[in-house]
Amino acid sequence: MTESVIRALYGNATSLNLSSRKIKVVPTCVSSITNLSVLLLNNNVITSLPAELLSLRHLAELNLGNNALNEVPAVLGHLESLKKLYLFRNQITAVPPGVIDGLRNLVVLNLNHNQIQRLPPEIKSLSRLRHLSVLDNKLKELPIELGHLTKLTEINLTSNNLSWLPRQLYQCKDLTKLHVARNKLTSLPEGIGALAKLQVLDVAGNKLSMFPVEFHLLPLKELYYEGNRFVRCEPMSSVQDAEVLTLKELAARFVLREDRNRSSLVHRMLPHYPTLNALLAKGSCCALCLDPFLTTWLECVHFISLKQEMKMRSLQTVPVRALLCSYKCFNTDGHSYYGVAKR
DSSP states (O other): HHHHHHHHHHOOOEEOTTSSSOOOSSOGGGGGGGOEEEEEEOOSSSOOOOOOGGGOOOOOOOOOOOOOOSSOOOOGGGGGGOOOOESSSSSOOOHHHHHTTOOOOOOEEEESOOOOOOOGGGGGGOTTEEEEEESSSOOOOGGGGGGOOTTTOEEEOOOOOOOOOGGGGGOOOOOEEEEOOOOOOOOOOOOOOOOTOOOOEEEETTTOBBOOTTTGGGGSSSEEEOOOOOOOOOOOSSOOOOOOHHHHHHHHHHHHHTOOOOTHHHHHHHGHHHHHHHHTTTEEEEEOOOEEEOOOOOOEEEETTTTTTTTTSOOOHHHEEEEEEHHHHHSSSSSEEEEEOOO
């Protein structure tokens, strides 16, 4: 190991490979190789990093995978040139906000196979991040600030304890791959249609009953969904013919319809009432008559052919959530929407 460091030091090297050397302590002389851009320390027994490494101002890639770290070394927060950071297969339980805040140029972050229970809100500082992998950890939830990472193209959250995903995740509109297999998800948030570039979705091994509204409009090439609790197609008659809407719902539907007419007084005045605007933004649109409504009135499901409607190779069908505005629509003939029975 000493020979490798000396050779790199006197050769003004830009990369240094110290992987698989049974290293327990990183020699401080490594910090003297100030031109280093790549430092490989994976497959050792390292428990900490010397503070002197902060002098590696040009370091762009650091691999600390398969070591004995109990925490993310604080010195990493000073390596502002880092673009790729690998911390897989350690015993890390937390990601310190201060460290994350100093890694604003990071493009790849690999935290696989650790014991991490949460990611800090400060993760929003990683504005250039494209690949985030936290596979096989103990995450129970994700910070809504994840939505600030608009350059993300791939997220891997497989094998965690997630029971829900934040809707803000859909602000990452460059996502092409989303892996959330083997979690505890009972649903995916509505608005998934915003992920207009999504090509790979892995939700296998969760507790999903159906996919969200507009799911079938995604440009998916690969879908993995085995091991969920999807609803089955069992036709049943409607138990109700009409509904009694509240005054709030009636008024909201009127305003929402008027808002579609750009020349109407309602449309022109709404911007002056931000609270009302925020309330109406939670509305939906009937899958049949296309009329707007505020409160989810009738939850239905339709069964989508992956091959015919999503142009995928699979011959399977999947259940996709649909919302109808009334029993009047539901009881009309000629549509393929089923009510969802509650047991």
